[in-house]
Amino acid sequence: MKTYQTVILLCFFSMLFYNCSLPADDEEKRGLNGEDTITSELPWEGETDKFTINSKGIHLNDPQEDAGTAYVTIPSTSVKNTRWEFGVHLTFNPSANNYARFYLTSSSNILSGDLNGYYIQIGGTKDNVTLYRQNGEQSKLLASGRELMKGDSSPKLYIKVECDNNGYWTFWTRRESENEYVKEKQIKDTDIQTSRYCGIYCIYTKTRCKGFTFHHIQLSNDVETNTTPDETPDNPGTDLPDNPDTPESPELPEDVRGMLLFNEIMYNNATDGAEYVEIYNPTEQAIILPALYLYKMYESGTVYSTTILSNEESSDPLTIPSKGYLCFSKYPGKVIRKHKVNGENLIEITKFPALNNDGGYLALSSSKKPEKGHTFDTCCFRDEMHDSDNQKTTGISLEKKSPELSSLNKNWRSSKHATGGTPGIKNR
Structure with a gap:
């Protein structure tokens, strides 16, 4: 019975998401104020009481109005040959205490616990977008993008990620003010090859409990399978020749609140x-x-x-x-x-x-x-x-x-x- 339900869901997602990509030109560009029926119709589960889901997307709206975490997921078995694309709007500049993750793949529908999967992180100790792999409770940085949110108190972004059949992960970002995506990084990683869910995970303080919105969430399975890297893949673990076992430490920002x-x-x-x-x-x-x-x-x-x-x-x-x-x-x-x-x-x-x-x-x-x-x-x-x-x-x-x-x-x-x-x- 479970196998039958999985097949039905896969068919549903294939029909719903197939070859849906955001337009690049100004005339057709869809922003936060545009209608987004696709996201609102997805079968979200998890802590749905902490979110408002409507035609504008999925908006964090913690009724407790307090610091915490919140997550929602949808079933998804897609890993290779897959494209994920979504928009995100924050009403604040992200920090070590206020940031979000979009889980591309996950072995669990409880995103606040131990799991195996890949995720895109928006913000954190730096004002950039990053790709991580999570094994259990440990996360490994795979690739870092430009600090496109630096100094922005209300960043509006679009993010696109692809994983091809050879295990090459590539991600792009686009500010709402930009006409085209900017390719950030590409790296090969095949450590995790299965998935059961994808979803959204927000970490926030009391003043940011209503400051996250995700919209125009789309998946498709039409990625080319012959990707080869056109540059040296980003690998933070190899740029310390004097002591390769020494972990990378972030440069401390002007305000270090919440980093420890x-x-x-x-x-x-x-x-x-x-x-x-x-x-x-x-x-x-x-x-x-x-x-x-x-x-x-x-x-x-x-x-x-x-x-x-x-x-x-x-x-x-x-x-x-x-x-x-x-x-x-x-x-x-x-x-x-x-x-x-x-x-x-x-x-x-x-x-x-x-x-x-x-x-x-x-x-x-x-x-x-x-x-x-x-x-x-x-x-x-x-x-x-x-x-x-x-x-x-x-x-x-x-x-x-x-x-x-x-x-x-x-x-x-x-x-x-x-x-x-x-x-x-x-x-x-």
């Missing part, structure tokens, strides 16, 4: 444990810095203590891998024994500041001075933020419910782990 986030704080440790602060990298690239700076602040935001976070025993820079963790403590040995972790992501800081058991305020910065734009994240910690049934807080860390979201008080909870914390590893 607090993720776990042990401020009232057990006698056999130690205080620690854990950070998380929500971006798609490793971040490499010679040092970080941890501020202790008053509620007013005034800084009264600054601690340098660095590798004290070597000149190696700090490396926080994409979707990875780094934890700092004065006594990493105690942390390892207490919480039964391997210590791979623990850094010893001999001058690690004492954290007040009554709570406090912290900030993480790329600068020794609290300058505008250099602060990655700020957070509060206090007993009232715990959610333990027995109200016990000694020896139990505060951890993020959703690591990729902002450090609002309601995004914290008591660690559920049997040891009271998960320093350097995923919250459990």
